[in-house]
Structure formats: structure tokens, C-alpha cells
Amino acid sequence: MAAVIEVAGLTKRYGGQAVVDGISFHVDQGEIFGILGPNGAGKTTAVECMEGLRRRDSGQVRILGLDPRTDGHRLHQRIGVQLQETQLPEKLKVREALALYASFYPDPADWRELLERWGLAGQSGAPFGKLSGGQKQRLFIALALVGNPEMVFLDELTAGLDPGARRATWELISQVRDGGVTVVLVSHFMDEVEELCDRVAILERGRIAALDTPAGLVDRAGGEYRVRFRPMAPLAEQSLTALPGVTSVTRHGTQVDVTGTGDFASAVTAELARRQVVVADLRIEGRSLDSAYVALTGRTMDT
Amino acid sequence: MNGFSRFALVETKLFLREKAAALAVFGLPVALVIGFGLIPGFGQPQKSLSNQIGTEYIAALGVAIVLATLGLNGVPMVIGQYRERGILRRLGVTPVRPLTLLVAKLAVWAAAAILSVAVVIAVVRIAFHVPAPAAPGWFALSVLLGICSVFALGMLVAAVAPTARSAAGLGWLLFFPNMFLAGIYCACRCWTGSARSGCSPNEV
Numbered sequence: 175m176a177a178v179i180e181v182a183g184l185t186k187r188y189g190g191q192a193v194v195d196g197i198s199f200h201v202d203q204g205e206i207f208g209i210l211g212p213n214g215a216g217k218t219t220a221v222e223c224m225e226g227l228r229r230r231d232s233g234q235v236r237i238l239g240l241d242p243r244t245d246g247h248r249l250h251q252r253i254g255v256q257l258q259e260t261q262l263p264e265k266l267k268v269r270e271a272l273a274l275y276a277s278f279y280p281d282p283a284d285w286r287e288l289l290e291r292w293g294l295a296g297q298s299g300a301p302f303g304k305l306s307g308g309q310k311q312r313l314f315i316a317l318a319l320v321g322n323p324e325m326v327f328l329d330e331l332t333a334g335l336d337p338g339a340r341r342a343t344w345e346l347i348s349q350v351r352d353g354g355v356t357v358v359l360v361s362h363f364m365d366e367v368e369e370l371c372d373r374v375a376i377l378e379r380g381r382i383a384a385l386d387t388p389a390g391l392v393d394r395a396g397g398e399y400r401v402r403f404r405p406m407a408p409l410a411e412q413s414l415t416a417l418p419g420v421t422s423v424t425r426h427g428t429q430v431d432v433t434g435t436g437d438f439a440s441a442v443t444a445e446l447a448r449r450q451v452v453v454a455d456l457r458i459e460g461r462s463l464d465s466a467y468v469a470l471t472g473r474t475m476d477t
Numbered sequence: 478m479n480g481f482s483r484f485a486l487v488e489t490k491l492f493l494r495e496k497a498a499a500l501a502v503f504g505l506p507v508a509l510v511i512g513f514g515l516i517p518g519f520g521q522p523q524k525s526l527s528n529q530i531g532t533e534y535i536a537a538l539g540v541a542i543v544l545a546t547l548g549l550n551g552v553p554m555v556i557g558q559y560r561e562r563g564i565l566r567r568l569g570v571t572p573v574r575p576l577t578l579l580v581a582k583l584a585v586w587a588a589a590a591i592l593s594v595a596v597v598i599a600v601v602r603i604a605f606h607v608p609a610p611a612a613p614g615w616f617a618l619s620v621l622l623g624i625c626s627v628f629a630l631g632m633l634v635a636a637v638a639p640t641a642r643s644a645a646g647l648g649w650l651l652f653f654p655n656m657f658l659a660g661i662y663c664a665c666r667c668w669t670g671s672a673r674s675g676c677s678p679n680e681v
Contacts, residue, residue: 225570247572255570261562265494270487277483278571301494321571 178203178325178356179224183233186219194220195380196233201325201373206347206357208371208388210364210467216380217360218258221327224358225255238324251280254323256314258330258360264303268294268313271302272320279321288316291346307334315343325356332366344369368463376470384470388463395466401432401439403453405446413449417441429455480573484581492585501546502589506539506597514605536601540620543593545655547586548627549634549648555582556635557644583632587624594620627655 179201186194194216201207209217223230226242226249235242240249262271272285289295292312297305305313311334318326331347332340347370351357361367367374368388375385384391398421409430411423419438424431432442439458446453493499510532513519519531526534556579559565565575601607610616630651638644 227566227569250570251572253570255567257563257567257570259563260567262564262567263491263559265491266487270490274483274487275571278480278573280572317567 176203177201178205178238179207179358180236181224181233182235184220184223184230184235185232186216186223186228187231193380194223194230197375197377197380197382198233199375199382199385201356201358203356204351204354205372206351206359206370208367208374209358209360209377210362210367210374211377211383212362215377217362217377218329220377221329221358221360225253225327226250227257251321252324254318254321254326256318256326256328256331258333260314261310262302262313265301267299267301268305269298271313272316275317276320281322283320283322285316285320288320292316293342308336308339311335312339312343315346319350323355325358326350327358327360329360331359331361332363340366364462364464364467374463376467378471391470392461392463392466395461395469398433398435399439399461400459401434401442401457402459403430403446403456404428405430406452406454407450409446409449409451413445414442417445480577481581484578485585488578488582488585492589498551499589502543502551502593503596505546506543506593507600509539509542510535510597510601511604514601520605530607532601532605532607536597536607539597540594541623541656543597544590544620544623544627545652547590548624548631549652549655550631550645551586552583552628552631553634553638553644553648554641556632557638557641560635561641583628587628590624591620 177200179199181200182198183196184194184198185192185196197220199207209221211217219228222228224235224237224242226246229243237249238252240252242249266274269285269289272289276282276285289298292315294309294312294316297309300309302310302313311332315328315331318328328347332343335343344366347357347359357370359367359371371388373385373387374391376383376391384394386394405428411425411430414420414423414430414432417434417438418441419436420432420434420442422431422433432438434442443456513535514532516531519535521530522528523531523534559578559582565578568575568578598609602609631648634647634651635644638647
């Protein structure tokens with residue numbers, strides 16, 4: 175598949191300090207590509223260099239074959255952008271904003287249909303200043319899509335949305351991609367990236383710490399699964415320790431914790447069944463992108 | 478419709494929805510000339526104004542205040558807000574240049590200023606029989622130059638002030654010296670020396 179984005183050695187410095195430090199990656203057509211990292215990692219700066227909002231200091235950037243530094247106007251006709259923390263004039267109505275932005279593009283989408291799809295039909299005549307945080311956010315996503323873009327940059331897609339609205343937004347973004355649009359998603363939410371992205375670059379201090387599929391990142395980080403249960407009958411721990419893949423068995427009061435790698439969980443449940451031990455509160459805790467992130471970068475998201 | 482006229486249309490709507498701004502631009506100067514015009518004897522030459530007719534002086538004052546309020550308070554505050562809220566940044570990633578919005582906005586405000594000046598002239602002419610400006614061409618030119626200069630100052634403030642709030646504050650800081658140098662507080666011709674040379678180009 176053709177690469178929609180090609181970035182090589184992208185660097186941006188502020189006061190001699192490299193905020194984005196020589197990052198390279200490519201994004202294929204129809205992909206949802208995530209850029210994940212803690213605050214201050216350089217995610218937004220990197221994306222703004224690609225959008226043509228900031229001038230890179232060095233490196234190569236091609237979006238849809240165009241250099242945002244020299245071909246911004248042609249590029250902006252073909253991409254959609256949702257920026258972090260923007261506003262509109264307080265008294266501008268929702269439909270006016272969409273109609274105005276639609277008029278910027280050579281081949282715009284039907285903004286009335288976008289209004290419906292993003293659940294804003296009831297707010298069509300409402301001024302921007304009266305919208306809730308979630309409605310504003312959905313309006314900005316709709317504005318990013320109103321030009322019928324070939325690719326979109328979404329920076330902090332679900333900031334300010336409640337859990338239900340986040341799920342609905344993920345579903346709609348998947349549909350956007352199914353329509354052939356390439357998506358670059360900047361986020362610091364693990365669940366969002368894990369749910370939506372085909373590939374993820376983890377950015378840390380301006381460099382790419384890891385780049386893979388979410389599952390690939392989890393695998394690469396290694397780690398163990400954990401099975402927890404409360405046996406309703408006496409159980410000899412040794413019988414579990416001997417099972418293949420099991421690395422440890424510990425007891426906390428009435429609860430037993432078994433950790434291991436590979437397919438040890440089914441070995442444990444089979445052994446319990448063979449010994450006719452009924453268990454309560456059985457839980458299997460898988461490895462998540464969250465723990466992979468910590469393993470790969472050596473720190474948690476919030477630090 | 479091109480980008481400019483679309484923005485101009487939207488900005489006109491936004492201007493009219495901002496009731497306080499519309500009131501300040503049209504209501505304030507009219508209230509000022511009517512209020513002073515109703516003072517008995519103000520239609521006669523005033524000694525304190527070097528024998529200028531009172532209502533004539535206030536009409537000129539009304540025009541000056543409209544221009545200065547729009548240019549030195551309105552422009553920095555609203556353009557400062559557009560900067561602060563990322564409205565111009567957002568336009569920077571569309572095929573339309575943010576400059577188009579700025580020019581459209583200033584054009585709408587300039588039109589409002591011109592309309593307000595026309596209303597003031599009409600009101601004083603009908604209500605208090607103050608003659609229309611004797612040299613309409615020169616008067617129009619001076620109004621246009623006045624608009625250009627205060628809007629330019631306002632844009633400068635909006636460009637250097639870090640936030641909309643500080644832009645509004647800076648605008649007010651410029652407003653009063655501007656009024657002073659325009660001879661609002663004491664007529665320029667009673668000044669002497671360097672103060673007079675700094676003031677006369679601004680006289681109302």
C-alpha cells in the first residue's frame with residue numbers, strides 16, 4: 175500500500191533544545207496510526223510540523239506526497255485537522271461554522287449529514303459558547319471531516335467526552351477509516367490507542383521509544399498473566415507449581431494468585447477440574463498496553 | 478462567493494449579535510451628541526471652546542470616540558481573543574489564509590465606524606441644525622485615515638499582547654493619551670511648545 179505519510183529525521187528545536195529529535199516513520203493508506211506519549215513528549219509539536227503549522231528545523235516530511243513547508247495550501251485542501259484546545263467565536267452557530275468550513279474546500283462533504291452523524295442535529299442553531307464540552311469536541315471532529323479529507327490528524331480525540339461518548343466516537347472513527355481515510359491519532363489514553371490503532375509510535379522526550387502494533391508492543395514488553403481464584407476446597411499449592419508455564423503461586427488469605435507465561439491458564443483450570451476443586455471469583459488478568467508502556471519506557475503515563 | 482465575502486458575512490452577523498458592541502458603536506456617540514445638544518445655549522459659540530459652537534464640537538468628539546473605541550479597545554480585544562482561542566491557528570490548517578479573516582473583520586468594523594459617523598452627522602444636522610462638514614471630501618478622507626491609524630494601533634497591540642485581557646488593558650492605556658492629545662480635555666490651541674506640536678495632528 176502507498177505511504178500517505180513519510181517522515182524521516184524530523185527535528186524541531188526550541189532554544190537549542192530538541193523537542194522533536196529526529197523521528198522517522200511512515201503511515202500507510204487506510205491505517206489508523208497512533209502517536210502515544212506523556213505530556214511534553216513532543217507529540218503535538220511533531221504533528222504540527224506535519225500539518226504545516228510549525229516549520230521543522232530539519233528532516234523530511236511528505237504528506238500525500240506534499241511537503242507541508244512549501245506546499246501547505248495544496249496539502250490543506252486534502253487533509254482534515256482537529257487541533258488540541260481550539261475554540262470558535264462564542265456566538266457563531268454550529269451550522270454556520272460547518273457551512274463556513276465546508277466552503278473552504280473544493281469538494282466538501284454534506285455538512286448536514288455530518289451534523290446528524292456526530293449527534294449535533296439538535297444543536298444546529300446553538301451558538302458555540304453554549305455547547306457542552308463533548309458537543310464542542312464532536313463539532314471539531316466534524317469540522318476536521320467537512321472537507322472530505324484523504325487523511326485526518328486528530329489531536330486528543332476524546333478529550334472532554336464521557337465514557338459512552340468515547341466509545342461512540344471510536345466507532346465513528348473506525349467507520350471513517352473504513353471509508354478509506356487515513357487517520358493519525360495523537361493520544362495519551364492507552365485504551366483508545368489499543369482499541370483503535372493499527373500501529374502505534376510511543377514518543378518519549380522527542381524520540382520514538384517503540385513502534386509496533388498494540389499487540390506487538392505488548393508482546394515485546396513481555397510480562398506475565400495472572401490467574402486469581404478462591405478455592406472452595408483445600409488445595410495443595412505444589413500441584414499448581416509443577417504445571418508447565420507457571421512461575422509462581424502465592425496465597426493471600428483465601429485467595430490464590432498464580433502467575434505464568436504462555437498457555438498456563440488453561441493448564442491451571444484443567445488441573446483444578448481434574449482435582450474437582452470448585453473455585454469462586456475466578457479472574458484472569460491479561461497484559462495490557464498500559465503495562466507494556468511502563469515496561470518499554472520505564473515510567474507510567476502520568477509522570 | 479469568495480473567502481473574503483463569506484467571512485465578511487459571518488463577521489457582520491457576529492458583530493450584530495454582540496449587542497454591547499453594537500450599542501457602544503452606534504448608541505454611545507448618538508447619546509453623547511443628544512445629551513450635550515439639549516443643554517440650553519449649547520448651540521451658541523462657546524467661550525471655553527474658542528468660540529466653537531458647542532454641538533459642533535460634541536459631534537466631532539462623538540466621531541473621534543467611535544473611531545478610538547473601535548480601534549483601540551474593540552480591535553485589540555477581539556483579535557486578541559481570536560489569537561488566544563486558536564481560531565486563527567485553526568484556519569492555518571485550512572485552504573483559507575487566516576489573513577482573510579482578519580481583513581474581513583477589520584472591513585466590517587470599518588464599515589460600522591463609517592455608518593456610525595454618518596448617523597452622528599445626520600442626528601446633529603436634524604436635531605440641532607449643525608451644518609454638515611463644509612468640505613465633505615476632506616472630511617471623508619480624514620475619517621478614513623483616522624480609521625486606518627487607530628485600527629493599525631489596535632492591531633499592533635493585539636500582535637504584541639500575550640493575552641486578550643492584556644490586549645484590552647493596553648488598548649485602554651492608549652485610549653486616554655489619544656483622547657488627551659486629540660484635545661478632549663483642553664483644546665490644542667491653548668497649548669504651547671512641544672506639547673502643541675505633538676497634539677495638533679490629532680486634534681478632533
